[in-house]
Each structure stands twice: as C-alpha cells, then as structure tokens.
Amino acid sequence: MAYAAPNPPDSTPVAAPTLSPVSPNAAEIPHACEPETLATGPSPADRARLLGIDVARALAVLGMVAVHLVPDASGDGMSPAFIISSGKSAALFAVLAGVGIALSTGREHRPRGRRWLGSLAAVTVRAVLIALVGLALGLVVSSERADVILVAYAAMFLLALPLLRLPPWALAILATALAIGMPILSHSLRRDLPLATLANPSFVTLARDPAGTMLEVF
Known part of the structure; x- marks a missing residue:
C-alpha cells in the first residue's frame, strides 16, 4: 500500500506560472547575452545576390576573353572588340574587387x-x-x-x-584624394x-x- 506524504501545516498551494505564448520572431530578437557584433550583422535579405553585380562580372570576364583571344588589329585597323574591351575590362575587375570586399564584410x-x-x-x-x-x-x-x-x-x-x-564620408574623402593625388x-x-x-x-x-x-x- 502506498501512502501520500502529508503537506506541512504551513504550506499553501502554489499556482503554476502562466507561460505567455512565444512569438514566432523571438529568435530574431537580440538578447542581452548575445554579442552586439552578431546581432547587428547583415540579414538574409542583405546577403541576397545583386543581379547588377553579376552582370558586371560577366561583362568583365567577356572583356578579358576578348582582349586575349580576339585579334587586336587587322588590315582595317584596331578590332572593335579590342577597342571596347582593352583596359576597360581590367578597370571593371578592379572596381568589382572593391565592391566584393564591401559586400563580403558587411555592406x-x-x-x-x-x-x-x-x-x-x-x-x-x-x-x-x-x-x-x-x-x-x-x-x-x-x-x-x-x-x-x-x-x-x-x-x-x-x-x-x-x-x-x-x-562612408571618410572613404569618400580618401577616394577623392587618391584619384587626384x-x-x-x-x-x-x-x-x-x-x-x-x-x-x-x-x-x-x-x-x-x-x-x-x-x-x-x-
């Protein structure tokens, strides 16, 4: 036979705490114990691919291919592919390198x-x-x-x-100074x-x- 232990004379029943429903977006709310650097990072929307950057990369690659594979001159003078791509594709690659650094380090x-x-x-x-x-x-x-x-x-x-x-303002000043000086x-x-x-x-x-x-x- 099993016996239930009696409650102490001075004990009173304690109601169970009521739990509030958890918001579906609670995981996105930064907590006090969460490092600030992680809470302020780019969101998934910020990490989405940018179509314009991909198009620019494709143009840069095609320009480099044209410079190295298409003859740069013929009997009629410089080839149109060389005129369009020479120097410009390398410059576009340099710009995209800086854009890539900016995108990969936090936008x-x-x-x-x-x-x-x-x-x-x-x-x-x-x-x-x-x-x-x-x-x-x-x-x-x-x-x-x-x-x-x-x-x-x-x-x-x-x-x-x-x-x-x-x-950004410091980068703009530095870029202007470098471009001129x-x-x-x-x-x-x-x-x-x-x-x-x-x-x-x-x-x-x-x-x-x-x-x-x-x-x-x-």
Whole structure:
C-alpha cells in the first residue's frame, strides 16, 4: 500500500506560472547575452545576390576573353572588340574587387568586434590565394602573351584592410584624394625607382629578387 506524504501545516498551494505564448520572431530578437557584433550583422535579405553585380562580372570576364583571344588589329585597323574591351575590362575587375570586399564584410554595416577580425582574416586569405594563383600563372604565361594582374590584385586587397572600419564620408574623402593625388605622387616617385621589368611575377622572380618583385607589384 502506498501512502501520500502529508503537506506541512504551513504550506499553501502554489499556482503554476502562466507561460505567455512565444512569438514566432523571438529568435530574431537580440538578447542581452548575445554579442552586439552578431546581432547587428547583415540579414538574409542583405546577403541576397545583386543581379547588377553579376552582370558586371560577366561583362568583365567577356572583356578579358576578348582582349586575349580576339585579334587586336587587322588590315582595317584596331578590332572593335579590342577597342571596347582593352583596359576597360581590367578597370571593371578592379572596381568589382572593391565592391566584393564591401559586400563580403558587411555592406552598409561596418564590421566590429569579432566580425571585424573575421573580415580581416577572410580578406587576407583571399589575397594570399589570389597571389598564389597569379604567381603560378606567371610561370607559364609570358608578358608578351598576357599581363597577369592577379598578384597586383592581391596587393590591393591587403591595402584595403585598414579601410574596412572607415565610415562612408571618410572613404569618400580618401577616394577623392587618391584619384587626384595618386597619379602625381606615382609619377614623382617612379622617377627615382629602377625601371619596371613589366614581366609577370612568378615564384621564380619572387625567389630570385623578393624585394624587387614586391616593389614592382606595389
């Protein structure tokens, strides 16, 4: 036979707490224990692909293919494909590289805290991988056939690291100053530098003259 333990004389029944229904969007509400850097990251809508960027990438790739595969001149002069694509596709690639960095590091949300450290690591790894591919291509592609600019792209990625946390107004001022002053500064500095070889950098040139290769790349 089982016996129920009697309640203490001074005990009173306690009503069970009423639980309020959980909102379906409760998971999206930042909590006090959640790091701010994670709560202010880009939403899934912000991570959606941008059709215009994809179209620009396609045009850049087609332009690079046209520059390297379509004859640049004929009996009638420069080919239309070369006139349209020469120089412009490389410039478009450079612009898209900066746009890609901005999109991958938070778009309009400047990275902070751990997200900033993660962005630094991601851009650095991307720069290293691009440089390795460029140095490998430099072994098999001569400058007479094509200019391999991937190593220079990797250097640009590294130069962008200090800019990740700058506000838009600071970036606008810096971009304007560079657009106006960098050609003048580059012209004055290159007068005292050795003549560029214009050869595609490779693992061989990097091993033979690391300082000279890095100077020419930057």
